[in-house]
Amino acid sequence: MAEELLINFAPMETRVALIENGMLQEVYIERVDKKGIVGNIYKGKVARVLPGMQAAFVDIGLERAAFIHAADLQPSNHNGEERSNSEPSISSMLREGQSLVVQVTKDPIGTKGARLTTNLSIPSRFLVLMPGTEHIGISQRIESEEERERLKQVVNDHFEANPDSSVSDGFILRTVSEGAPDHAIQSDIKFLQRLWCKIQERMKKSKAPSVIYEDLPLHMRALRDMANPGIERVRVDSRETFQKATDFVSSLVPEMADRLEYYPGERPIFDLYNVEDEIQKALGRKVELKSGGYLIFDQTEAMTTVDINTGAYVGHRTLEETIFKTNLEAATAIGRQLRLRNLGGIIIIDFIDMEDTEHQRQVLRTLQRSLDKDHVKCKVMGVSELGLVEMTRKRTRESLEQLLCEPCDHCQGRGSMKTPETVCYEIFREILREARAYDTDTYLVLASQSVVDRLHDEESDRVADLQEFIGKTIRFQGDPAYTTEQFDVVLR
Numbered sequence: 001m002a003e004e005l006l007i008n009f010a011p012m013e014t015r016v017a018l019i020e021n022g023m024l025q026e027v028y029i030e031r032v033d034k035k036g037i038v039g040n041i042y043k044g045k046v047a048r049v050l051p052g053m054q055a056a057f058v059d060i061g062l063e064r065a066a067f068i069h070a071a072d073l074q075p076s077n078h079n080g081e082e083r084s085n086s087e088p089s090i091s092s093m094l095r096e097g098q099s100l101v102v103q104v105t106k107d108p109i110g111t112k113g114a115r116l117t118t119n120l121s122i123p124s125r126f127l128v129l130m131p132g133t134e135h136i137g138i139s140q141r142i143e144s145e146e147e148r149e150r151l152k153q154v155v156n157d158h159f160e161a162n163p164d165s166s167v168s169d170g171f172i173l174r175t176v177s178e179g180a181p182d183h184a185i186q187s188d189i190k191f192l193q194r195l196w197c198k199i200q201e202r203m204k205k206s207k208a209p210s211v212i213y214e215d216l217p218l219h220m221r222a223l224r225d226m227a228n229p230g231i232e233r234v235r236v237d238s239r240e241t242f243q244k245a246t247d248f249v250s251s252l253v254p255e256m257a258d259r260l261e262y263y264p265g266e267r268p269i270f271d272l273y274n275v276e277d278e279i280q281k282a283l284g285r286k287v288e289l290k291s292g293g294y295l296i297f298d299q300t301e302a303m304t305t306v307d308i309n310t311g312a313y314v315g316h317r318t319l320e321e322t323i324f325k326t327n328l329e330a331a332t333a334i335g336r337q338l339r340l341r342n343l344g345g346i347i348i349i350d351f352i353d354m355e356d357t358e359h360q361r362q363v364l365r366t367l368q369r370s371l372d373k374d375h376v377k378c379k380v381m382g383v384s385e386l387g388l389v390e391m392t393r394k395r396t397r398e399s400l401e402q403l404l405c406e407p408c409d410h411c412q413g414r415g416s417m418k419t420p421e422t423v424c425y426e427i428f429r430e431i432l433r434e435a436r437a438y439d440t441d442t443y444l445v446l447a448s449q450s451v452v453d454r455l456h457d458e459e460s461d462r463v464a465d466l467q468e469f470i471g472k473t474i475r476f477q478g479d480p481a482y483t484t485e486q487f488d489v490v491l492r
Contacts, residue, residue, distance in 0.1 A: 335370025344395025
């Protein structure tokens with residue numbers, strides 16, 4: 001599979017696109033005045049303890065207080081065992097005004113503040129440092145038992161050769177560590193331990209609330225986390241960013257040095273693979289399938305729903321075969337769209353009903369294979385009694401829509417508006433209400449031009465009846481500043 005990273009730099013924002021076989025799969029955007037804070041470490045101050053929720057709000061210097069649950073105050077259990085149900089009360093662990101070192105696990109999303117944990121983790125190229133855990137974990141995506149044993153032994157050998165190293169530090173070996181040389185992994189360990197010492201020094205000197213450690217900027221995070229043997233090229237369209245990336249790669253990701261390229265072309269780098277067009281499509285509800293079918297994505301605060309329709313695809317054999325092929329194509333497209341749109345949380349997929357249980361299994365397997373490419377943890381629950389596929393995708397950052405869009409001023413994010421006819425009837429009711437409360441000779445209705453046109457045309461008979469009923473004159477005036485749903489009744 002041919003993969004390529006495109007890094008587009010501008011003074012106001014940085015964008016990174018992951019291309020697979022000529023198709024955009026993932027896009028990341030970081031704006032100067034709205035940087036993501038996942039991974040940042042803060043020294044915060046407990047603002048409020050909520051015993052009824054087993055949680056607390058912590059001031060870390062942001063506009064909204066961040067949120068931490070009692071479970072995130074306990075040391076992580078890295079052995080895969082479930083936590084004890086008898087967790088200590090939040091009141092016994094925190095008090096208002098207390099200083100607390102925390103790390104952000106979820107960006108502020110919508111009206112919710114950032115989510116925090118005291119279980120710190122610091123990533124590098126091959127490993128993640130977990131201070132105070134004394135555990136060596138290995139990515140589940142590394143399947144070879146022989147390789148897993150080798151990696152574990154490399155870390156153990158480092159501690160045996162360096163008895164002064166802190167044995168209270170745990171490590172998780174990332175997927176990219178598979179096949180990595182021993183010396184590269186051990187260099188990463190030393191780098192992380194030096195970094196952790198600096199962070200500890202800042203913890204002692206800093207006052208709450210303040211930032212202790214900030215994760216790398218987007219283009220460097222992309223080189224650290226996304227660069228893998230499958231990446232054929234990394235193109236950067238800014239000479240200054242390219243130079244910084246070159247220095248970063250030479251010290252941390254040397255195997256990518258010969259794949260890093262400066263792109264000086266006159267054509268914008270995101271136009272090479274129609275990235276701009278794909279981003280615009282990803283902001284829409286409807287996704288067209290090659291067969292003629294289509295998907296409908298609806299994102300709400302609680303969950304995201306995906307509906308599949310055959311559309312113009314009529315198939316060639318039987319109805320069941322037509323439905324099966326549409327669902328197979330949809331399963332592949334959904335995996336890509338979830339990555340591209342960065343949708344997280346609960347996701348409900350309404351595949352077209354299939355009677356054949358083998359077809360259901362094949363569609364689920366296709367969906368799972370599509371999700372296996374995802375860098376974010378996904379879990380498919382299977383088909384429910386209602387024929388819906390329930391799944392979750394870990395949410396740490398805002399979705400593409402939440403990042404690039406805001407609720408419509410006209411419909412307030414509902415996605416629909418009252419018809420001019422409905423607004424006309426609301427105006428009639430308001431005039432009747434005013435007529436009972438106040439004595440006046442004339443009523444002036446200010447409304448949008450489309451509503452006024454309807455009042456003068458289709459509703460003219462009802463206006464005449466209303467004037468006769470209340471014995472008053474009603475005048476109408478269109479105002480371009482009014483939306484379809486807005487109106488005012490002025491007494492004259």
